[in-house]
Amino acid sequence: MPELPEVETLRLQMEREIVGRSISDVVVRFAGRINKTKESFAAALRSKRIRAVERRAKILRIVLDGGQSLLVHLKMSGRFLLRAAGHEPTKHTHVVFVFSDRQELHFEDARKFGYLYLMADNDVEEIFANKYGPEPLGKEMNVEKFIERLQRKPNAKIKPLLLEQEIIAGVGNIYADEACFTAKIHPTRRVREISTAELGELYTGLREALEESLRRRGTSADKFLDLYGNKGDNVQFLKVYGREGEPCMRCNTPLTKIRLGGRGTHFCENCQKI
Numbered sequence: 001m002p003e004l005p006e007v008e009t010l011r012l013q014m015e016r017e018i019v020g021r022s023i024s025d026v027v028v029r030f031a032g033r034i035n036k037t038k039e040s041f042a043a044a045l046r047s048k049r050i051r052a053v054e055r056r057a058k059i060l061r062i063v064l065d066g067g068q069s070l071l072v073h074l075k076m077s078g079r080f081l082l083r084a085a086g087h088e089p090t091k092h093t094h095v096v097f098v099f100s101d102r103q104e105l106h107f108e109d110a111r112k113f114g115y116l117y118l119m120a121d122n123d124v125e126e127i128f129a130n131k132y133g134p135e136p137l138g139k140e141m142n143v144e145k146f147i148e149r150l151q152r153k154p155n156a157k158i159k160p161l162l163l164e165q166e167i168i169a170g171v172g173n174i175y176a177d178e179a180c181f182t183a184k185i186h187p188t189r190r191v192r193e194i195s196t197a198e199l200g201e202l203y204t205g206l207r208e209a210l211e212e213s214l215r216r217r218g219t220s221a222d223k224f225l226d227l228y229g230n231k232g233d234n235v236q237f238l239k240v241y242g243r244e245g246e247p248c249m250r251c252n253t254p255l256t257k258i259r260l261g262g263r264g265t266h267f268c269e270n271c272q273k274i
């Protein structure tokens with residue numbers, strides 16, 4: 001599933017390519033995950049200019065003229081691809097945005113979990129402020145704030161807690177595993193059993209994992225492609241995620257995979273003691 005670095009990679013590219021452009025037409029081919037009828041969705045977007053492309057947590061926000069935004073969550077397999085006018089849609093193409101300069105933006109989603117919600121800006125801002133914690137790479141974030149957020153749930157196990165979007169926004173399975181490994185914290189340890197020095201290491205590890213991935217245009221462990229259809233380059237640099245059975249880079253112990261909170265969790269039993 002695309003996480004913060006993948007969604008931010010897409011955002012940066014979309015900002016460069018589509019901000020300032022006007023939507024001349026919208027073709028909805030699958031309406032199962034939009035919050036309007038096909039006709040009203042297309043009518044509301046037609047002739048709107050794109051003012052900005054923002055990101056909050058793992059959600060893209062396309063800000064339009066007229067006080068509305070399109071919120072897009074890619075979920076498992078959603079992707080945006082920039083296409084030449086008239087590009088043949090695939091069987092997974094749900095929505096085609098046609099721009100006045102004859103380029104198109106195609107939204108594809110093989111698994112059909114991704115959504116596109118057209119909403120008033122006021123409602124978007126309320127959701128973003130109330131349902132999501134601070135951004136881990138945001139200007140307002142620092143080690144003290146990170147620790148304070150986690151310590152709100154002293155009995156929670158650390159790895160699943162990192163995935164809770166209302167505590168820290170944008171972190172998913174890949175980068176939570178990578179951060180716990182860097183900080184040498186066993187993923188099942190409870191917050192109250194982890195020292196503030198260790199939580200400080202976790203903060204550093206998380207920022208490093210996110211920033212390094214962003215520099216490499218994200219991790220294409222599954223289906224992620226950027227706006228131009230390219231895979232991200234980060235997968236080969238992952239230290240534990242997807243590497244069960246391979247030797248730990250620090251101690252050579254074969255890496256372990258368990259289920260934790262319903263998610264595959266990768267770690268080194270030797271470096272990350274309970």
Ligand SMILES: [Zn+2]
Nearest residue numbers: 248251268271
């Ligand atoms: Zn190890």
